[in-house]
Amino acid sequence: MNEMTGVDPGAALDALVQPLDVLIVGAGISGIAAARYLRVDRPGDSFAVLDEKETFGGTWVTHRYPGIRSDSDLHTFGYGFKPWVGPPIATAEEIRDYMGEVIEENALGPDIHYGWRISDAAWSSEEALWTVTATHSATGTERRISARFLWMCQGYYRHSEGYTPDWPGMEDFAGEIIHPQTWPEDFDGTGKRLVVIGSGATAATLVPNVAEQVAHVTMLQRSPTYFRSEKNEIPIAAHLRKLQVDEDWIHEIVRREILLASHEFTERCFADPEQVKTELIGVARRYLGEDFDVDRHFTPPYMPWRQRIARIPDGDLYKALSGGRASIVTDEIERFVPEGIRLKSGALLEADVVATATGFDLCAFGDIAFTVDGAPVDFHDTVGYRSMMFTGVPNLVWVMGYFRSSWTLRAELVAQFVTRLLDHMQRHQKSRVEPRLRDPDMPLHDWADLEDFNPGYLLRGQHLLPRRGEDNEWKLNQDYWTEKDEFAAIDLDDVVFAYG
Incomplete structure (x- = not known):
């Protein structure tokens, strides 16, 4: 019982008729997609969504640092079934509002239960059921929920804390060290020198957006990152609106245009990496001028798309640097000292506050x-079948989106597959399914091909992830244009699926 409200947080779960047909874990972009596809494609199914947070949104609730925004365009990061009508790069608040509309329009609110953390999940072959233990974070109330199918939509990183390396001397620093993932709501940077450690999308977003709040901000990076700087608008969308084209049509046309352009750009990154590298660095030179050391600060040691290419709409990071409100240092950390950070070059970077935009702490299956x-x-x-179903683990699907395209594109492919799979199982009166290897002697590898894509959180977390094979069906393929056709063509009677 919640003493402040007099409401039993477990009452809504007690009212569920168990076993559920489907239990969805996570109410972020993937979980809301899963619930919507179930509601529309399988209206007779009973389902519930559990999330540890007190509201929907996932990433867009966790991250509250200044300027938090999408790193993908919302025409593809948004859902295919709901038009996006704003600028392509959106704020966290705009994304949450959009997701809220999806929940309201599909009457999903009563099916989502907030504040519940799942600690364990047990499959019983005798009962053909998953049973999970969920604990209400505010009250400690515990409930057990059973379901025929488990849909893991909780993402891939730990929301409670980000990744911060253990640098020597951190305890000696006289100032404050914060991670953007847990940015304090009452942060006051007036008159303070802020150092942001990192070179990815978080650092590139934080630096220009916090520059007016502090005395000065310095972006400290060990090595540079590639950035794409474009206007935060889609000209074809604006033109079609002038022609009074229906928003559904605009959404579909713009979505296809962006998907094609993204596909072609990715292909160019691998077919002609030197040319793409020249183009990306050339944009930095145009913004920053010939006197800026672009070779040192914006020329990565790897070719484009071996790590995620971050977006800086309207060149805001470059503008902050060229305008003097921010500066950039490319060096390695020797140790923290009371005054700030001693670099391996010997220089001292003075700081009152250090923000460690150093990445995620990988948490593949929710610490369950x-x-x-x-x-x-x-x-x-x-071994992961298309990185969504796993050998030896029945009636479970995990959503892992794209890194080179919008996450949501793959979340929707998985959702469409799951509803089709559930239709197939119902039609053939099957209560259990899991993937099995076609060739038991197939060579296996760690989940990520680090020669192809190698961000830090994957380097640190390979041991937590399933294995992969060499064919597309046994790995996470980064090519939406290939997968959209392959997913649609999956034969559910194929020997790769073992039913029971």
């Missing part, structure tokens, strides 16, 4: 303890 018939599941011992 999984068992199958009493045996613990180590997902690194499994």
Whole structure:
């Protein structure tokens, strides 16, 4: 019982008729997509969505640092079934509002239960059910929920804390160290010198947006990142609106245009990487001028798309640097000292506040303890069918989106596959499904091909992730244009699916 409200937080879960057909874990962009597709494509299914937070939104609730925005355009990061009518790069608030409209328009509110953390999930072959233990974070109330199918939409990183390296001397620093993932709401940077450690999308967003709040901000990076700087507008969308074209049509046309352009750009990155590198760095030179050391600060040691290319709409990071409100240092950290950070070059970078925009702490399956018939599941011992179903783990699907395209594109492909799979199982009266290898002797590798894509959180977390094979069906393919056709063509009677 919540003593302040007099409401039992477990009452809504107690009212569920169990077992559920589907339990969805996570109410972020993937979980809301899953719930919407179930509601529309399988209206007879019973389902519930559980999320540890007190509201929907996932990433867009966790991250509240100044300027937080999407790193993908909303015409593709938004859902295919709901037009996006704003600028392509959107703020967290705009994204949450959009998701709220999806919840309201599809009457999903009563199916989402907030404040519940799942600690364990147990599969019983005898009952053909998953049973999870959920604890209400505010009250400690515990409930057990059973479901025929488990849909993991909780993302891939730990929301409670970001990744911060353990640098020598951090305890000696006289100022404040914060991670953007847990940015304090009462932050006051007036008169303070802020150092942002990092070179990715978070650092590139934070630096120009916090520059007016502090005395000075310095972006400290070990090595540079590629950036794409474009106007935060889609000219074809504005033109079609002038022609009074219906928003559904505009959304579909713009979405296809962006998808094609993105696909062609990615292909160019691998077919002609030197030319793409020249183009991206050339944009930095045009903004920053010939006197700026672009070779040192904006020329990465790797070719484009081996790590994610961050977006800086309207060149805001470049403008902050060229305008003197911000500066950039490319060097490595020797240690923290009371006055700031001592660099390996010997220089001292003075700071009152240090923000460690140093990445995520990978958490592939929500820190949930999984068992199958009493045996613990180590997902690194499994092999991932299209990185969404796993050998030896029945009736479970995990959503892992794209890194080179918008996450949501793959979340929707998975959602469409799941509803089709559930239709197939119902039609053939099957209560269990799991993938199986076509060739038991297929060579296996760690989940990520680090020669192809190698961000830090994957380098640190390979041991937590399933294994992959060499064919597309046994790995996470980054090519939406290929997967949209392959997913649609999946034969649910194929021997790769073991039903029971």
